[in-house]
Amino acid sequence: xxxxxxxxxxxxxxxxxxxxxxxxxxxxxxxxxxxxxxxxxxxxxxxxxxxxxxxxxxxxxxxxxxxxxxxxxxxxxxxxxxxxxxxxxxxxxxxxxxxxxxxxxxxxxxxxxxxxxxxxxxxxxxxxxxxxxxxxxxxxxxxxxxxxxxxxxxxxxxxxxxxxxxxxxxxxxxxxxxxxxxxxxxxxxxxxxxxxxxxxxxxxxxxxxxxxxxxxxxxxxxxxxxxxxxxxxxxxxxxxxxxxxxxxxxxxxxxxxxxxx
Numbered sequence: 094x095x096x097x098x099x100x101x102x103x104x105x106x107x108x109x110x111x112x113x114x115x116x117x118x119x120x121x122x123x124x125x126x127x128x129x130x131x132x133x134x135x136x137x138x139x140x141x142x143x144x145x146x147x148x149x150x151x152x153x154x155x156x157x158x159x160x161x162x163x164x165x166x167x168x169x170x171x172x173x174x175x176x177x178x179x180x181x182x183x184x185x186x187x188x189x190x191x192x193x194x195x196x197x198x199x200x201x202x203x204x205x206x207x208x209x210x211x212x213x214x215x216x217x218x219x220x221x222x223x224x225x226x227x228x229x230x231x232x233x234x235x236x237x238x239x240x241x242x243x244x245x246x247x248x249x250x251x252x253x254x255x256x257x258x259x260x261x262x263x264x265x266x267x268x269x270x271x272x273x274x275x276x277x278x279x280x281x282x283x284x285x286x287x288x289x290x291x292x293x294x295x296x297x298x299x300x301x302x303x304x305x306x307x308x309x310x311x312x313x314x315x316x317x318x319x320x321x322x323x324x325x326x327x328x329x330x331x332x333x334x335x336x337x338x339x340x341x342x343x344x345x346x347x348x349x350x351x352x353x354x
Contacts, residue, residue: 205331
């Protein structure tokens with residue numbers, strides 16, 4: 094049975110056609126693996142699996158992830174992170190290791206309507222699956238969560254209550270196409286927008302959310318550290334979680350124009 098493996102063009106270019114073809118043929122690929130993103134087991138023969146190549150200054154390590162968690166891609170990390178992670182894997186030399194970089198976190202995005210100033214506002218809530226370290230931080234040193242400080246440095250504002258609409262963040266936008274959420278865009282170095290977050294598969298939003306977004310042409314983005322908001326099944330519970338996060342100084346926000354429809 095052919096393995097359900099995805100090898101992106103970038104990964105193929107880095108590892109070479111021969112190695113990529115061997116992987117797709119089932120060589121050098123574990124049938125089962127621990128997803129490098131969510132840490133739960135996966136099976137390359139039963140579900141779509143992504144090849145993720147972690148690249149340091151001198152070392153490259155191939156890992157595997159559920160395609161629903163991460164697309165096949167190259168992830169640049171510091172050489173210290175890579176070497177430390179490889180040494181921590183008992184009985185592995187790093188080739189094909191799945192648990193490569195413990196600090197790799199994925200951004201989870203939830204949509205919902207939030208009542209502010211008497212009007213229902215379309216909002217996105219961003220929460221990572223793990224602590225976010227400042228780029229270049231070596232393992233074991235300063236392993237705090239820098240998610241909010243990094244966002245504040247990019248212009249997000251700390252929120253102490255949800256009494257008003259947060260200020261706009263110049264150059265950022267939310268991409269909606271055919272009624273589905275595709276990406277959160279930020280300014281690129283050459284002036285063109287680039288994806289700060291991109292959906293692996295376009296996310297469906299409710300008709301009410303899309304109507305509110307089309308009406309205001311603005312989406313509010315709230316962000317909190319891992320474990321602060323959680324996956325809330327109802328919008329009233331989401332609002333309660335946002336209020337608590339704001340009261341505890343664990344929430345930042347901005348307003349972004351809607352791109353698309």
